[in-house]
Amino acid sequence: MIFSPTRNLAIDLGNNNTLLSDQHTILLSEPSVMVMNEINHKVEAIGEKAYEMFEKTHENLRPVKPLRGGVISDGESAKKMMKEMVHKIGKPSFFTGGFNYLISGVPFDTTPVEKRALRDTLEQFTAQHTHLVHEPLAAALGMGLNIQEPEGKLVVDIGGGITEVVVISLSGIAAFQSIRVAGDAMDEEIQDYFRRVYNLAIGLKTAEAIKKKIGCVFEPVASADETLLVKGKDLIEGVPVSKVISQVELSRVLERPFKQIEECIHQSLEICPPELAGDIYKSGIHVSGGNSVLKGLPERFAKIFKLPVHVDPKALYSVSNGVRAILSSPAKYKAILM
Numbered sequence: 657m658i659f660s661p662t663r664n665l666a667i668d669l670g671n672n673n674t675l676l677s678d679q680h681t682i683l684l685s686e687p688s689v690m691v692m693n694e695i696n697h698k699v700e701a702i703g704e705k706a707y708e709m710f711e712k713t714h715e716n717l718r719p720v721k722p723l724r725g726g727v728i729s730d731g732e733s734a735k736k737m738m739k740e741m742v743h744k745i746g747k748p749s750f751f752t753g754g755f756n757y758l759i760s761g762v763p764f765d766t767t768p769v770e771k772r773a774l775r776d777t778l779e780q781f782t783a784q785h786t787h788l789v790h791e792p793l794a795a796a797l798g799m800g801l802n803i804q805e806p807e808g809k810l811v812v813d814i815g816g817g818i819t820e821v822v823v824i825s826l827s828g829i830a831a832f833q834s835i836r837v838a839g840d841a842m843d844e845e846i847q848d849y850f851r852r853v854y855n856l857a858i859g860l861k862t863a864e865a866i867k868k869k870i871g872c873v874f875e876p877v878a879s880a881d882e883t884l885l886v887k888g889k890d891l892i893e894g895v896p897v898s899k900v901i902s903q904v905e906l907s908r909v910l911e912r913p914f915k916q917i918e919e920c921i922h923q924s925l926e927i928c929p930p931e932l933a934g935d936i937y938k939s940g941i942h943v944s945g946g947n948s949v950l951k952g953l954p955e956r957f958a959k960i961f962k963l964p965v966h967v968d969p970k971a972l973y974s975v976s977n978g979v980r981a982i983l984s985s986p987a988k989y990k991a992i993l994m
Contacts, residue, residue, distance in 0.1 A: 666679075690719075759979050791813060814947040834920070849909045880903070941961060
């Protein structure tokens with residue numbers, strides 16, 4: 657283990673990916689997965705190494721994803737995974753007294769119990785100041801938006817387990833809607849499609865890889881020439897088989913989850929105060945989150961909502977960059993720290 661002089665830590669504990677950073681740089685970005693040894697109950701692997709083992713383990717090794725729907729669903733596993741990840745980047749030594757600021761993003765739509773699970777995970781580390789910040793606010797900061805001014809801003813954060821739509825003004829959230837439909841739901845939709853249409857069983861890992869490689873959410877911009885060979889198991893014969901899928905076909909598969917996300921945005925705009933709606937008409941929609949980079953998303957949203965669409969070019973890091981901005985000047989953003 658390499659001990660780091662870093663005493664501030666920003667955590668973006670995502671459904672599918674976890675990022676650890678200080679106020680200067682990202683220190684770690686790895687999948688939110690770990691593998692437990694069922695014999696000695698020790699952590700066998702975390703992050704990238706665990707993801708490679710996912711859906712390929714035997715009975716003595718148990719793969720675990722501690723988050724579901726954007727929040728912690730397995731508290732003990734989340735604690736173990738975070739401990740291993742912090743050790744990986746090098747925690748402050750005993751003599752430094754632990755961290756100074758420890759700040760983690762949390763979805764706006766979380767229950768007190770879900771917030772408590774995250775606090776329990778953070779409290780295993782020694783820190784002088786431990787805070788939570790709502791992820792849509794952090795994402796807006798990460799995109800370079802001024803959240804303290806009265807002009808309204810519409811932010812859509814499409815993560816792995818949850819999509820949150822917020823209208824931000826004066827460092828607060830003036831209108832809000834969320835839906836537990838995001839990257840995971842898209843992966844399950846792809847998996848279900850292959851099962852129903854081609855009698856082909858594929859793993860969630862394969863479904864996610866298909867989405868990342870040729871994913872498109874707007875058929876008019878999808879390319880019929882963009883194809884991918886998908887390997888899986890025939891459900892009738894039980895033998896390994898393969899099937900070619902095109903980007904056009906995949907865009908139809910992703911239609912249902914994206915319609916639900918659009919409905920969520922519509923609901924947010926309906927409850928948005930009129931003055932802020934006028935601001936949004938000028939500033940448009942700001943989209944962040946790992947699944948906002950899918951092909952055709954800007955064109956689709958622009959056609960549906962008749963508004964300018966701005967997708968963060970570093971969408972996976974929006975929340976992490978925002979929390980880092982807070983770490984650089986905690987006093988300035990005191991109003992949004994919990």
